[in-house]
Amino acid sequence: MRVSKSRLAGGIIALGLVGGLLGGFNMYWGRQPEFPLYGVLIDLCAIPILIVMILYVRRIKASATDEFSVAKKRYAAQNGFLMGFALFMLSGLFPIVFPAAYLQFIASLDGAHEGFLMGRVAGMAPFILGLVIGQVSAWLKYR
Amino acid sequence: MRNRLKILRAERNWSQADLADRLSVSRQTVNAIETEKYDPSLPLAFKIADLFALRIEDIFAPA
Numbered sequence: 667m668r669v670s671k672s673r674l675a676g677g678i679i680a681l682g683l684v685g686g687l688l689g690g691f692n693m694y695w696g697r698q699p700e701f702p703l704y705g706v707l708i709d710l711c712a713i714p715i716l717i718v719m720i721l722y723v724r725r726i727k728a729s730a731t732d733e734f735s736v737a738k739k740r741y742a743a744q745n746g747f748l749m750g751f752a753l754f755m756l757s758g759l760f761p762i763v764f765p766a767a768y769l770q771f772i773a774s775l776d777g778a779h780e781g782f783l784m785g786r787v788a789g790m791a792p793f794i795l796g797l798v799i800g801q802v803s804a805w806l807k808y809r
Numbered sequence: 810m811r812n813r814l815k816i817l818r819a820e821r822n823w824s825q826a827d828l829a830d831r832l833s834v835s836r837q838t839v840n841a842i843e844t845e846k847y848d849p850s851l852p853l854a855f856k857i858a859d860l861f862a863l864r865i866e867d868i869f870a871p872a
Contacts, residue, residue: 732833732834732835732838733834733838733849733850733853734834734835734837734838734841734847735835735837735838737847807846808837808841808846808847
């Protein structure tokens with residue numbers, strides 16, 4: 667590990683700031699009746715700088731990461747996905763195991779749009795929970 | 810996998826951080842190998858053997 671984590675964090679923050687500013691300004695200029703000439707000039711100068719910054723951050727990321735941290739992340743991701751899928755399958759049993767509670771829940775929804783939003787959240791939640799479980803299991807294994 | 814990393818390090822009065830610096834890995838990596846929670850990759854095992862001027866099988870042994 668030749669580069670410290672703080673240097674990598676600084677690089678990522680700087681990259682995020684430059685990328686965010688450039689994206690924000692371009693969105694603003696894009697909404698003007700005509701894209702300003704100074705915006706084009708700024709883009710011409712800033713985009714190569716952004717590319718160089720991306721390459722630099724990629725390089726320091728490779729230097730700040732070692733095989734053990736990669737192994738930990740891989741373990742967390744694999745467990746997280748498996749747990750997420752298992753929880754997703756389990757959540758599908760809810761209408762079968764608790765039909766009355768399920769019907770009451772469906773009746774409480776205010777129309778198809780709310781049902782759609784609830785479905786999105788309920789479909790995503792097991793995987794988010796799985797990610798957390800994956801991180802915790804990796805931490806417990808390698809602490 | 811069992812290993813003699815902790816003994817070899819202690820013989821040289823190196824801290825985990827010293828050894829990590831010499832191997833270009835994190836201190837957590839050295840700790841995980843010493844506590845046998847993690848088996849190093851073959852390139853890292855060669856690097857460790859090279860650093861201690863020993864053969865891999867003199868440092869690592871099957872559990």
